[in-house]
Amino acid sequence: MRQAIVSAASSRRWMLMAGTAALLSACISSGRSGGGGYRAPDPAPRAVPNAGWDAWVAGFKGRAAARGISPGVVDAAFRGAGFLPEVIEKDRNQTEFKRSLEDYLNIAASDERVSLGRQKFAQYGGVLSAIENRYGVEGHVVAAVWGLESFFGTRRGNVPVISALSTLAYEGRRGEFFEGQLVAALKILQAGDISAAGMTGSWAGAMGHTQFIPTSYLAYAVDFTGDGRRDIWSEDPSDALASTAAYLARSGWTQGLPWGMEVVLPAGFDPGLLGRGKGRSAADWEARGVRSADGRALAGGSIIAGGGPYFLLTQNFATILRYNNAQNYAIGVGHLSDRLLGRDGVRAAFGPDASGMTKADRQELQRLLTARGFDTGGTDGVIGAKTTAAIGAYEASMGLPVTGAPSLELLRRLR
Numbered sequence: 001m002r003q004a005i006v007s008a009a010s011s012r013r014w015m016l017m018a019g020t021a022a023l024l025s026a027c028i029s030s031g032r033s034g035g036g037g038y039r040a041p042d043p044a045p046r047a048v049p050n051a052g053w054d055a056w057v058a059g060f061k062g063r064a065a066a067r068g069i070s071p072g073v074v075d076a077a078f079r080g081a082g083f084l085p086e087v088i089e090k091d092r093n094q095t096e097f098k099r100s101l102e103d104y105l106n107i108a109a110s111d112e113r114v115s116l117g118r119q120k121f122a123q124y125g126g127v128l129s130a131i132e133n134r135y136g137v138e139g140h141v142v143a144a145v146w147g148l149e150s151f152f153g154t155r156r157g158n159v160p161v162i163s164a165l166s167t168l169a170y171e172g173r174r175g176e177f178f179e180g181q182l183v184a185a186l187k188i189l190q191a192g193d194i195s196a197a198g199m200t201g202s203w204a205g206a207m208g209h210t211q212f213i214p215t216s217y218l219a220y221a222v223d224f225t226g227d228g229r230r231d232i233w234s235e236d237p238s239d240a241l242a243s244t245a246a247y248l249a250r251s252g253w254t255q256g257l258p259w260g261m262e263v264v265l266p267a268g269f270d271p272g273l274l275g276r277g278k279g280r281s282a283a284d285w286e287a288r289g290v291r292s293a294d295g296r297a298l299a300g301g302s303i304i305a306g307g308g309p310y311f312l313l314t315q316n317f318a319t320i321l322r323y324n325n326a327q328n329y330a331i332g333v334g335h336l337s338d339r340l341l342g343r344d345g346v347r348a349a350f351g352p353d354a355s356g357m358t359k360a361d362r363q364e365l366q367r368l369l370t371a372r373g374f375d376t377g378g379t380d381g382v383i384g385a386k387t388t389a390a391i392g393a394y395e396a397s398m399g400l401p402v403t404g405a406p407s408l409e410l411l412r413r414l415r
Helices: 008-018 051-066 071-079 085-092 101-108 111-123 125-135 139-150 161-171 175-191 214-220 238-250 282-287 315-323 327-340 359-371 385-397 408-414
Strands: 260-264 302-305 310-313
Touching (some): 051 161, 051 175, 071 161, 101 327, 111 125, 111 139, 111 327, 125 139, 125 238, 139 238, 139 315, 139 327, 175 214, 214 238, 238 315, 315 327, 359 385, 359 408
Antiparallel strands (some): 260 310
16 A cells, blocks of 8 residues: 554554555556546656755664664665655645545546456466465455555556655654664665665655555565565566565455455345444345345445445455555455456445536536546546646636536536
């Protein structure tokens, strides 16, 4: 999706919650309407001279040595490192932005992501099957994590990790946390798994195909290929995929149990039974008239409302949350994993959004704007940066107040 404060797993959860907007940007960002499409990676940030950072590094080298890192490893790691002001800017300007579940699933299981994912799932089917045999985590689930974390390896991050983590540790806002991650990164280098030049990732230090932070790497990464290195950075995703399976397996994954499923509730269903933590057996739900949307057998778990559809969530859903403690993310992984197997998308309709618009309304808005020459980058119904810019450009062209916000009034004007 990201030291150890309590444990590697809890530190990853802390990191993910602290930096969700940035760490998931590679997973669900788009160069088109803000939906599920791929966009090219941003240029790597450039280092600039900074005397304060230089002094901090000089002091840190002694602390690193005291924690078992050889001076030679430290010197080699920092030989090409530098202060990255763009990393500080990203850390300080994370916005609290929460997409609706409808938007999130449209992004997580966009046509492009599903299409590429099925290709990758077929290409690495043998590897994923072998991983499943060893760790007991289904290949389509591991592949879905891969898809959300790095768009199946196409956005693994190009920021030098030693530079990024030392910059964030020096900056001080979460200095202790990032210094711990930096020490862990140096331990990875000391083990010989990767060179400092090859250790790249997100601006916050999440690395490889499935975006492990250094402490999680030390705790869970595996050498599945048997070449003596736990290489989550290379074009070959085998070690990264196996490491993700190892993480989920050690977090409590139960083979053969679905993550969850969309369900249909009977008329008069008691809403007081809804909510995580209110789990019941499959037989109990069946007796109450609950049915799966696609005809599959029910599993035991909790049922939540998703703004239109309802989802039954099993214990494996809670295990996905150990990887990233965000409900939409975990549903997204589960839903994408189903789509990779050829299952349908969500069947029930979502209700109108905060602006009163349905997905069909938003798609029509995008089509009408594009037809007038204001490119929204697609018509997926997800309002992202390009759609917002197109709305603003249209409003400016009509002499209207520039808001960039979708609305039913704007849709009526465009019709």
